[in-house]
Amino acid sequence: MSATSATHDPGGTNAPREGPDQPEARRFRFVVRSRGDRVLTGTAAGLAEALGLDPLLVRLGLAVLTAAGGVGIVLYLTLWLLSVEPDATTPAAPTRTRPRNLQIAAVACIVAGAMLILRNVGLWFGDALAWPVAVGAAGSALIWARSDEADRSRWARISERLPGNPVVSVFGGRVSPLRVAGGGLLVAAGMTLFLVVSGALATARTALLAVLVTAVGLGLILGPWILRLAHDAGEERRQRIRSEERAEIAAHLHDSVLHTLALIQRSEDPADVAALARRQERELRAWLDHRPTPSEQQDLRGAVDALASRVEELHHVTVDTVVVGDAPVTEHAGALLLACQEAAINAARHSGSPRVSIYVEADADGITAYVRDEGAGFDVDAVPPDRRGIAQSVIGRMRRHGGSATITSQPGHGTEVQLQLPRVTS
Amino acid sequence: MSPATPRTRLFLVDDHQLFRSGLRAELEGEFEIVGEAGDVDQAVAGIATLKPDVVLLDVHLPGGGGATVAEAITRRGAAPTRFLGISVSDAPEDVIGVIRAGARGYVTKSISPTELADAIRRVHSGDAVFSPRLAGFVLDAFRGDLPTSIDPELDQLTPREREVLRHIARGFTYKEIGVRLNLSAKTVETHVSSVLRKLQLSSRYELTRWAMDRRMI
Numbered sequence: 001m002s003a004t005s006a007t008h009d010p011g012g013t014n015a016p017r018e019g020p021d022q023p024e025a026r027r028f029r030f031v032v033r034s035r036g037d038r039v040l041t042g043t044a045a046g047l048a049e050a051l052g053l054d055p056l057l058v059r060l061g062l063a064v065l066t067a068a069g070g071v072g073i074v075l076y077l078t079l080w081l082l083s084v085e086p087d088a089t090t091p092a093a094p095t096r097t098r099p100r101n102l103q104i105a106a107v108a109c110i111v112a113g114a115m116l117i118l119r120n121v122g123l124w125f126g127d128a129l130a131w132p133v134a135v136g137a138a139g140s141a142l143i144w145a146r147s148d149e150a151d152r153s154r155w156a157r158i159s160e161r162l163p164g165n166p167v168v169s170v171f172g173g174r175v176s177p178l179r180v181a182g183g184g185l186l187v188a189a190g191m192t193l194f195l196v197v198s199g200a201l202a203t204a205r206t207a208l209l210a211v212l213v214t215a216v217g218l219g220l221i222l223g224p225w226i227l228r229l230a231h232d233a234g235e236e237r238r239q240r241i242r243s244e245e246r247a248e249i250a251a252h253l254h255d256s257v258l259h260t261l262a263l264i265q266r267s268e269d270p271a272d273v274a275a276l277a278r279r280q281e282r283e284l285r286a287w288l289d290h291r292p293t294p295s296e297q298q299d300l301r302g303a304v305d306a307l308a309s310r311v312e313e314l315h316h317v318t319v320d321t322v323v324v325g326d327a328p329v330t331e332h333a334g335a336l337l338l339a340c341q342e343a344a345i346n347a348a349r350h351s352g353s354p355r356v357s358i359y360v361e362a363d364a365d366g367i368t369a370y371v372r373d374e375g376a377g378f379d380v381d382a383v384p385p386d387r388r389g390i391a392q393s394v395i396g397r398m399r400r401h402g403g404s405a406t407i408t409s410q411p412g413h414g415t416e417v418q419l420q421l422p423r424v425t426s
Numbered sequence: 427m428s429p430a431t432p433r434t435r436l437f438l439v440d441d442h443q444l445f446r447s448g449l450r451a452e453l454e455g456e457f458e459i460v461g462e463a464g465d466v467d468q469a470v471a472g473i474a475t476l477k478p479d480v481v482l483l484d485v486h487l488p489g490g491g492g493a494t495v496a497e498a499i500t501r502r503g504a505a506p507t508r509f510l511g512i513s514v515s516d517a518p519e520d521v522i523g524v525i526r527a528g529a530r531g532y533v534t535k536s537i538s539p540t541e542l543a544d545a546i547r548r549v550h551s552g553d554a555v556f557s558p559r560l561a562g563f564v565l566d567a568f569r570g571d572l573p574t575s576i577d578p579e580l581d582q583l584t585p586r587e588r589e590v591l592r593h594i595a596r597g598f599t600y601k602e603i604g605v606r607l608n609l610s611a612k613t614v615e616t617h618v619s620s621v622l623r624k625l626q627l628s629s630r631y632e633l634t635r636w637a638m639d640r641r642m643i
Contacts, residue, residue: 278536281514289517318536322562322595325569357558357597361565370596416596 033083039103040141043080066111067118070133077141081224108138132194139186140220142179187217256283271316278318279309300327300367303334304360307341311356315348318355325362335401336367336421339394343371343417346394351375351415366403366423374414380407394419434550437478438462439469439495440512441487445535449482452539457546464488469495478507480550483529485513485520493527500528510549512537518563522633525625531555553615554622561594564625567632580628583621590617 033042048055065072260280301323308319347356353375360369398405403421436457460476463469466489483492511524511532530549545555568583593603604611
């Protein structure tokens with residue numbers, strides 16, 4: 001049988017029978033395309049390896065099935081789609097140096113020969129079906145058979161550039177236009193052949209049939225491409241999102257937690273360590289709650305938290321904050337917050353209390369804030385006028401913005417500053 | 427506490443071993459620590475067997491959270507165990523969730539050892555313990571008047587209760603609040619307990635929403 005020797009030759013003389021050893025990849029996918037033993041794509045050899053058969057038998061079987069109405073080609077393409085490339089790191093068997101075009105011509109001859117033989121023997125689906133399908137399949141294979149890595153990466157680039165329009169990306173991208181044109185021509189020829197031979201061209205149903213056949217042809221051309229593209233694109237997007245998320249988290253942890261931990265290791269003052277830890281805790285919590293960072297705070301709650309951590313950091317006290325209700329941070333509210341901060345700093349500096357409580361409540365009437373410590377306290381009336389700097393700045397600031405401030409203190413009983421800002425109706 | 431009275435029997439529930447041993451070291455002198463647990467199942471089993479007076483209950487626990495523990499024990503009834511919620515969490519749904527599951531109070535983990543011991547004693551004696559933060563949450567939840575309410579008595583705070591809560595939020599102790607508002611310490615305590623009851627039973631939208639966030643309903 002001439003077909004046998006012809007098939008045997010490309011696979012047999014130059015490559016080892018068993019194909020390369022690829023136990024790793026074989027565990028996941030049932031067909032790994034052979035790197036060394038390949039006539040077209042290595043799929044047949046890969047399948048033979050998976051089944052434990054001689055590649056020659058597989059190729060012969062495919063050829064026979066091709067003759068039987070082109071089933072072999074469809075099967076081959078399906079297997080090729082399902083198969084995977086051999087891992088680049090696994091050592092490949094010696095690759096052949098013969099030009100690819102020759103290989104393709106050889107396979108075409110083998111298939112044609114096998115078909116002729118089978119036709120003579122009588123194992124045949126009929127001329128009207130087998131030949132057009134064979135021609136069409138050859139065209140499709142010509143377009144879609146991925147020849148090498150360079151082609152693959154080029155296609156990937158194109159698919160990224162024009163994800164929505166495969167036809168344009170194929171033709172506009174000028175990817176081997178000869179192959180696309182030749183393949184398309186073959187597919188079209190197969191379709192026409194089918195129509196002419198089956199005599200459908202003459203009948204009234206021609207149009208319908210033509211549309212149907214065209215659709216099948218288009219599916220044959222674009223199907224595998226779209227399938228693969230969708231799969232690759234989805235996988236790529238998932239991986240990109242994953243890595244971006246990871247990078248963002250890593251960047252955040254690096255800027256915040258790691259930085260703080262480094263500072264804590266170098267710090268010897270327990271109060272310092274506590275302040276650092278509390279600031280970090282506050283920040284991490286805000287981040288976990290998806291609240292914006294203090295610098296971009298727009299709501300009252302966040303702004304109070306931010307000022308509390310500033311005071312904690314600068315003066316090594318614990319600042320407890322409770323905020324009820326919420327309000328936009330307008331110019332006036334900003335003034336109240338500044339006054340609040342002044343009062344808290346004052347308490348931290350002079351009261352000797354390790355803890356300052358800030359309570360802010362926003363309601364329909366306006367904003368009220370209390371800054372309280374349980375420290376030394378002082379006699380409000382006894383403070384000489386020239387020493388009232390901070391008190392005046394607090395009170396003065398509140399007045400300028402239409403509010404008021406009251407300071408309550410008693411020696412030994414702590415201090416409380418009350419700030420009030422009426423709601424502006426304008 | 428005089429040596430004659432039996433020491434409060436305390437049970438610790440927290441999934442952080444390190445934090446549990448820290449609590450143990452801080453509280454051992456004053457309380458009898460009968461057991462500890464790191465997850466919901468251990469906690470429920472331990473509390474059911476040991477019947478402690480007070481359980482210091484972490485809100486975040488593997489296997490359903492602290493609220494699950496409080497609910498499971500309360501459902502069994504009988505044991506006079508009281509719960510005090512404790513957590514690093516500032517999220518209102520955590521706090522409200524554990525209170526509505528039956529806890530008598532809530533404190534944050536940054537509380538000082540003396541204050542914590544005081545809170546445990548208070549919970550043991552049947553009082554409610556409101557940290558400034560919890561008071562803030564309650565004021566937030568009960569903000570505004572409800573135009574229509576099924577049970578106005580439960581769904582709204584009285585002006586007096588509001589005033590007491592504001593003082594707690596500002597950082598005053600119950601005793602200081604009594605002095606400032608001209609009330610006896612007992613009356614302040616009554617107001618706080620009344621707020622706790624409303625917090626547990628009210629059908630106010632905010633509270634049910636928070637409770638639902640914790641899958642309490």
